[in-house]
Amino acid sequence: xxxxxxxxxxxxxxxxxxxxxxxxxxxxxxxxxxxxxxxxxxxxxxxxxxxxxxxxxxxxxxxxxxxxxxxxxxxxxxxxxxxxxxxxxxxxxxxxxxxx
Numbered sequence: 001x002x003x004x005x006x007x008x009x010x011x012x013x014x015x016x017x018x019x020x021x022x023x024x025x026x027x028x029x030x031x032x033x034x035x036x037x038x039x040x041x042x043x044x045x046x047x048x049x050x051x052x053x054x055x056x057x058x059x060x061x062x063x064x065x066x067x068x069x070x071x072x073x074x075x076x077x078x079x080x081x082x083x084x085x086x087x088x089x090x091x092x093x094x095x096x097x098x099x100x
Contacts, residue, residue: 014045017045018038018041018045021041021091021092022037022040022041022088022091022092023037023041025091026088037088040087040088040092041087041088041092043087044087044092044094048085048092048094049094081097081098082095082096082097082098083095083096083097083098084096
C-alpha cells in the first residue's frame, strides 16, 4: 500500500472538488450513473481545467502542446472566435479560441 503523509490531503481536496463541481448537481440513479459521471469529470479535471497551483496550466497535456503565455499587450479576441465544449449536459464547460 502506498503511504505518504501528503497524499491524503490531495485526495481529500480532489474528492471535495469532484463533489462541488459535478456530483452536487446530480441525483445518481445507481452505480452505472456514478460510473458515467465520475470519468467525465476526471477527463475535464485533467485535460481542460486550469489549476492555480500549476500557474493555470493543465495537468495533462495530451497533444504535447503547452498553452501560449499571455502577453500584457495582447488584444482580446472577438467573441465570434471563441468556442465552447460542454460535458455533463452543460455543467462543465471549456472555452477555447477557434483556429483562424
